[in-house]
Amino acid sequence: MIWELELIIYLFLALSAIVALEVKDLLVAVVMMTIFSFLMALLFVAMGAIDVGFTEAVIGAGVTGILFVVVVFQTSRKSND
């Protein structure tokens, strides 16, 4: 694959990971995790592991995103003890 494109994908991968770790809002972190998964799937496909990339795109960017959103909505920021 074109190495310039791969370099850009790697940069965005690191950027999304840092934003997901540092951001305060959990919903933004979930969206950043989804973007991380999708870029990871693109890199897997670029490295020739199409099956792994397919699984990463479907599970990481699809189903886990929805499950994380449900978990974020079921918890609250402050404890009510």
Add this chain to the structure above:
Amino acid sequence: MRDQFQSPIVLLGARLLSPYIMVFGWYVIIHGHYSPGGGFQGGALLAASLLLIRVAGGSKLAELQIQEFATTPLAVIGVVIYFATGLVAMAAGGYFLDYEALPIPGVEPDWLRYIGILIIEVGIGLAVMAILVMIYDNMVRGEDYA
């Protein structure tokens, strides 16, 4: 974080996108033996199309697709399809999951292998779809979003 409201645009987008994701899931399952993908990925795509409607439309709309009590039997049916194929091949004189030994009369051995892989991938897809939907249903039990 509970200031959500019903949005017709989100619901329309989910309704527009969901059937195509489901068709693509069946495509991936059925073409699993000679292209990337297979039972697990296709089943996860089917589950994603169901979860999209569940997230966007709430449980009222989701009841029209797959109800909550139907997920466990569907998963069991998928696992039973997988093991029944393997055990029937074993009973007919081959090894476990030895598709060539499946007792379907009048089919060449290479077509028999083809059909055997197709049958177990439909089983795997059903099980994966039902279990992912079941996880979501158990997580949101008692509370309704959207």
